[in-house]
Amino acid sequence: MSENHVFVTRPLSAKVMQEARRSLPVTLESHPSKHVPPNRKELLNGCRGASGLIVMLTDRVDEEVLDAAGPQLRVIANVAVGFDNIDVEAAARRGIVVTNTPGVLDEATADLAFALLLATVRRLVEADRFVRAGNPWIWGPQSFVGLDISAGATLGIVGLGRTGMAVARRAHAFGMRILATGSRASSAEAAELDVVASDLEGLLEASDVVSLHCPLTADNRHMIGRAQLDSMKRGSFLINTARGPLVDEEALADALDNGHLAGAGLDVHEHEPQVNARLREMEKVVLLPHVGSAAATTRDAMGALAVRNVTEVLSGREPVSPVGT
Numbered sequence: 001m002s003e004n005h006v007f008v009t010r011p012l013s014a015k016v017m018q019e020a021r022r023s024l025p026v027t028l029e030s031h032p033s034k035h036v037p038p039n040r041k042e043l044l045n046g047c048r049g050a051s052g053l054i055v056m057l058t059d060r061v062d063e064e065v066l067d068a069a070g071p072q073l074r075v076i077a078n079v080a081v082g083f084d085n086i087d088v089e090a091a092a093r094r095g096i097v098v099t100n101t102p103g104v105l106d107e108a109t110a111d112l113a114f115a116l117l118l119a120t121v122r123r124l125v126e127a128d129r130f131v132r133a134g135n136p137w138i139w140g141p142q143s144f145v146g147l148d149i150s151a152g153a154t155l156g157i158v159g160l161g162r163t164g165m166a167v168a169r170r171a172h173a174f175g176m177r178i179l180a181t182g183s184r185a186s187s188a189e190a191a192e193l194d195v196v197a198s199d200l201e202g203l204l205e206a207s208d209v210v211s212l213h214c215p216l217t218a219d220n221r222h223m224i225g226r227a228q229l230d231s232m233k234r235g236s237f238l239i240n241t242a243r244g245p246l247v248d249e250e251a252l253a254d255a256l257d258n259g260h261l262a263g264a265g266l267d268v269h270e271h272e273p274q275v276n277a278r279l280r281e282m283e284k285v286v287l288l289p290h291v292g293s294a295a296a297t298t299r300d301a302m303g304a305l306a307v308r309n310v311t312e313v314l315s316g317r318e319p320v321s322p323v324g325t
């Protein structure tokens with residue numbers, strides 16, 4: 001790797017890479033594989049001498065990486081809105097700017113969350129597997145019966161931020177009642193969608209479907225643990241498109257096993273990319289490989305924003321989206 005370069009830990013789309021080469025004031029070096037992240041040694045090597053890093057949520061950026069990079073490192077741009085993979089305080093202590101990609105992936109993530117919600121409560125994947133297995137079938141009054149979301153079902157949105165609000169818009173259009181936690185739950189936009197502000201306890205007790213949309217922080221690991229799952233309505237569903245460690249997956253597997261919960265849809269996992277072995281065996285669980293933002297225009301917008309943030313900082317200007325905005 002050359003000195004004074006920007007290292008990107010996975011090639012972004014051809015369009016974004018081209019724009020990066022055009023706009024960055026220094027050369028761009030990239031890890032070669034778009035499918036496999038750099039291993040630790042490759043990450044440390046790639047960062048060495050870099051003035052900017054464009055990283056993915058799969059890269060752990062900690063003191064060791066900052067040491068390996070060296071004192072010339074000025075900016076770390078995460079190609080994600082969540083930034084729990086980066087030691088932001090360590091970066092701040094060294095005067096390194098950290099940026100993320102808020103505002104460009106809300107709709108795509110909300111689409112995926114809603115698709116996962118529907119797939120889970122209407123048992124789509126289970127029914128698809130049943131058909132593909134070549135089972136004989138005929139329409140039946142009690143076959144594959146799921147939850148009517150439009151018949152007064154209540155959705156509990158944990159964390160009514162940008163993505164949570166986009167999910168609320170969809171749920172409102174489907175005729176669901178909506179409870180939500182978070183400061184925006186009392187906003188004018190929430191009121192227009194008939195969102196009722198709640199605390200977490202009340203939301204868990206009253207919701208037919210609980211959907212998580214909050215960032216992972218130092219304080220909320222396992223915020224949905226055994227006690228919270230026990231307090232959920234019998235026969236309700238949990239959807240997680242935020243971050244896996246928000247949920248205690250062993251407790252979730254128990255709640256599904258003993259029939260307290262009717263199903264779960266998980267796009268994110270506690271120990272990504274490993275998937276809980278018990279959940280993998282359960283018909284009533286829909287499992288996806290963290291694809292919430294995986295839509296072409298959205299991914300280009302995320303990449304473009306990361307490149308823009310690095311370009312701005314390396315050109316002596318303010319970044320567009322430093323973390324926490």
Ligand code: DGY
Nearest residue numbers: 079080081082292293
């Ligand atoms: C994010 O941006 O944090 C998402 O998880 C990426 O899909």
